[in-house]
Amino acid sequence: MVSIARSLEEALLLRKENPELIPYIGGTDLMVERREGASYLFLHNVPEMKKIELIGESLHIGAACTFSEVIEHPLTPGILKEACLQIAAPAIRNVGSIGGNIGNGSPKADSALIFVVTNSEIRLASSGGERRVPVREFYRGRKKLALEPDELIVEAIMPLRGVESYYYKKVGARKALAISRVSFAGIMDVRDGMIRRCATAFGSIADVIICREDLDAMLTGKSVDEAKTLKAAYIDAYDKAIVPTAGRVGADYRKDVCMNLLRDFLESNGI
Numbered sequence: 001m002v003s004i005a006r007s008l009e010e011a012l013l014l015r016k017e018n019p020e021l022i023p024y025i026g027g028t029d030l031m032v033e034r035r036e037g038a039s040y041l042f043l044h045n046v047p048e049m050k051k052i053e054l055i056g057e058s059l060h061i062g063a064a065c066t067f068s069e070v071i072e073h074p075l076t077p078g079i080l081k082e083a084c085l086q087i088a089a090p091a092i093r094n095v096g097s098i099g100g101n102i103g104n105g106s107p108k109a110d111s112a113l114i115f116v117v118t119n120s121e122i123r124l125a126s127s128g129g130e131r132r133v134p135v136r137e138f139y140r141g142r143k144k145l146a147l148e149p150d151e152l153i154v155e156a157i158m159p160l161r162g163v164e165s166y167y168y169k170k171v172g173a174r175k176a177l178a179i180s181r182v183s184f185a186g187i188m189d190v191r192d193g194m195i196r197r198c199a200t201a202f203g204s205i206a207d208v209i210i211c212r213e214d215l216d217a218m219l220t221g222k223s224v225d226e227a228k229t230l231k232a233a234y235i236d237a238y239d240k241a242i243v244p245t246a247g248r249v250g251a252d253y254r255k256d257v258c259m260n261l262l263r264d265f266l267e268s269n270g271i
Contacts, residue, residue, distance in 0.1 A: 001039040008048040016127040019149035026095035063099025063153045079166040083110045099153045105143040108204045116209045117185040117201035120158040126150045142207040162189035167265045180204045184261040188269040205244035227271045
């Protein structure tokens, strides 16, 4: 059974009345699953979840926006656009959505990696109200989300300040239609020779996307020259912190790729 919501209010009411309804927009992940007797809540037509707009210094991206819509929107920052362009193929990007990618709860989710490294928030709503949750707190493990049974993901809220200088790499078995074996995103906001912000995130190597703000703080607030002297200690700290799980490829391979990407990120920023 499929229930079709045509407004956010209607969607939240349906969610409240039947928390067992499985929300979906494009259904690109659901197509590969078999859920006998499941009921679904179709959200593609909810206008409140189809908006992309700049509010203050943050970009608000509706959960029902497709990857193609995000790519084509003039306000979308390069780091998110690049990640979305590497998702599957055009046919999938035309129906697959930001909300579905976030809500899938996978550390391999391409857009989720970008929301983590930019320290974005997720706006959740239920018939009882709304709340905003940092995306880094939203993921509690593989397929485990800080989402109540009657809540829906309404939008992602991405701060845009300092995201122009970014680094993004996705390592897969092929150039298209690839699930990442390792993915990495980094932001190095350097102004007047000072590192205003250093942020990194590693995807596909553990149950959640790995983001170590405590380690990145070693470089934040330092000059580029100071960062060069701290480079060895920074890399060594990450070498100890990153403990990949084995999957389609071995843990040792993933570890080597992670460290190589981290070094390349630093070198590309003159460190």
